[in-house]
Amino acid sequence: MFESLKKKLSRTSDKLEEEIIEEAKGEDNLQEEEGKKRSFFSFGRKKEEDKADESDDSEEEEKKSRFWSRNKDDTSEDEDVDDDDIEEEIEDSSDDEVVDDSLEEGEVKEEKKSSFWSRSKDKDEEEEESSDDDDEEEEEVVEEKKSRFWSRGKDKSDDEEEESSDDDDDEEEVVEEKKSRFWSRSKDKSDEEESLDDDEEEEAEEEEKKSHFWSRNKDKSDEKDSDEGSGGLFSFVREKTISEKHVDDILFELEMGLLEGDVAMEVATEVVESVKEDLVGRKIKRSSDITEYTYNALRNAVAEIIDIPGKSMTEMIEEKKAQGEPLVVMFVGINGTGKTTTIGKLANYYLKMGYTPVIAASDTFRAGAIEQVTHHADNVGVKIIKHQKGSDPAAVAFDAVEHAKAQGKELVLIDTAGRMQTNTNLMDEMKKIKRVANPDLVIFVGDALTGNDATQQAVKFNEAIDIDGVILTKADADSKGGASLSIGYVIKKPIMFLGVGQGYDDIMEYDADWMLNQLFSEDDGVAVEE
Structure with missing residues (x-):
């Protein structure tokens, strides 16, 4: 549009x-x-994206907070379990220890924990020292045996070489066995180091994945900017x-x-x-x-x-309903603007909202007008009040109002004959209908595609009968937008509805913010620089 x-x-x-x-x-x-080049229309879109980004950021922060809090809870549970185990062991050994009576209960626990950890540390150091002593003793045994082996080799005669070689084999087996044990220990250590390296690599990969995850949103926003061009x-x-x-x-x-x-x-x-x-x-x-x-x-x-201020038709229906009266609406305009079809759409619109409309067929001059409005009434399922062709239009409108009051119906929609604003006789007839039916609203129905002509027509009808609002039909096919922009401002009366299609559901209440967004939002706007 x-x-x-x-x-x-x-x-x-x-x-x-x-x-x-x-x-x-x-x-x-x-x-x-x-x-980055941006569209003229992107300035409005940018504000919406900033709001969306703020909401996304808040959701992301909430998820982060929940994630870390869960980890913290798990850690605290583990710590609680460890503390319980420590306290149990401390209680088991408490009989062998003397505690200063002047210490508070919390300090006692802390001192016991400290003592427990210090004992564990001393045990670990003793085990390490003992393992070092064992290694040194094994090495000394090997060196001593080697020394004895070579000294024996020198003293023995050639005829004892065979026996010495057997001893040599035995000694070598012992040495090989000890070497094997030594290398296996070294291998175990290296395996432990490799496992630690693997853990570090896994942590690095995890960090990289996290970094990649958090950067995805940033990449998406960068892609949006790059779409505009540089x-x-x-x-x-x-x-x-x-x-x-x-x-x-x-x-x-x-x-x-x-x-x-x-x-x-x-x-x-x-x-x-x-x-x-x-x-x-x-x-x-x-x-x-x-x-x-x-x-x-x-x-x-x-x-x-x-943005022309005014009450909506729905608000006025509620006000009249509170008074026990129907809202009476009279429709005027020239031929061919879609006035009768608009009445059918409004009857359907308010019927679906829970109200009970009635239609008055007051266009008694145009051939086929009564049949046309009756067809719409039957399609949407509402009552129609009609007289014979050529009868008094004001009388039909009066009967429709009386029917609504008697039956407790909330809305009367009066169809009138289309007439040019220059036809004085028909304009006088329209004034008579207004005097007799005493409508709460007089609505001008104009064709948006006629542009400035629709504005001029509205001016003439307003001068003749004092209209209260406007309905523009065929707004969905309006590429220029002149009537939509002008008509309300010129006559100082609000646009109440827009016709946006041919079906009975194709009507919408006018919203100035929606109209503004239609004029200032476009996906493929002209590129400008930013």
Whole structure:
């Protein structure tokens, strides 16, 4: 929707940026930096992403906290178990120890624990010393036997060589056995060291996985930025100020663009003046500032235009229901705008909300009008009040109101004949229906595709009958958006509903914030620099 207006708004930002950068080049007041290109429309999307990132970060922190707290709980449980074991052993040995009566109970426990750990440490040291002594004794035995072996070899005669060789073999076997024992111990130590190395490698791998996990979110955000493209970011050596000469030509082009998009003259002028007042005097340091300030100025200007205060039809139904009366709504407009179909949609809309509507077929002049509105009433399942073709339209409206009051129905929808705003006789007939039925709401139904014509029609109907609100049909097919932007502001009456399709469910209550997002959000916007 509203593609034409979107392009004109983003082009305004591009032109202003080009103007200021060109001037800065002539002043030798420009330097290029590395940066990411972003769409004009991404400034609104960026705020939403920041909110989403904040919520994601809070969830991530909560998960981290829960993870570490679980580990801490497990560790504390292990420590409690160890302390219990220690205390049991201390209690078993407490009979052999003397404790100072002046110590507190906690200090006693601490002293016993300290004593226990010191005893364990002494035992470990004694075992190590004993193992060292055993090794030294074994080595001395080996050296002594070697010495005796060689001395015996020298003293014996040649005829004892065979016997000595047998002894030699025995001694060698002993030596080999001791060597084997020695190397096996060394191997066991090396295996332990290797297992420790393996544990360290596993810890390193675990740390790497954690690092990879936490960096994934960062990588995703980097990917989003890289999708916009890189390069083209400029900053100014001396701070620049947006002046009237920068914006005059550009805003004149914007005004012409809005008029081409069927925006009413007074609305286009109001938007331009608001943007000019917002931009002139702004201090800028980087080219991205220009885009951001223009985006905000345009968004604020449009927000003021499209937000016309007024009660919703649903609120008014509830107020009338509290008084025991039905809400009476009269629909006016020219032929072919979708007035009768809109009545069928509204009957279906409020029927699904739990209300009971009734339709008055007060278009008694157009051929087939009564049959058409009856067809819609039958399709959605609501009561219709109708007279013969050519009968008094005001009488039909009066009967429908009386029926609603008698049956306790909450909503009366009055269909009227389509008429051009220049047809004086039909406009007088419409005034008569209003006097007789005394509607709470008079709603103008306009075709969004007719653009500025719909605005002019609404002005004429408002002058003749004083309308209370507007429904725009075919809004889903409106590429220009002129009527949606202008009609409420021009007649100072709110848009109440938008028709967004041909089905009975294709109608929505108007929401100014939704309209603003339609105008200032786009996935594939024009790339600008940031």
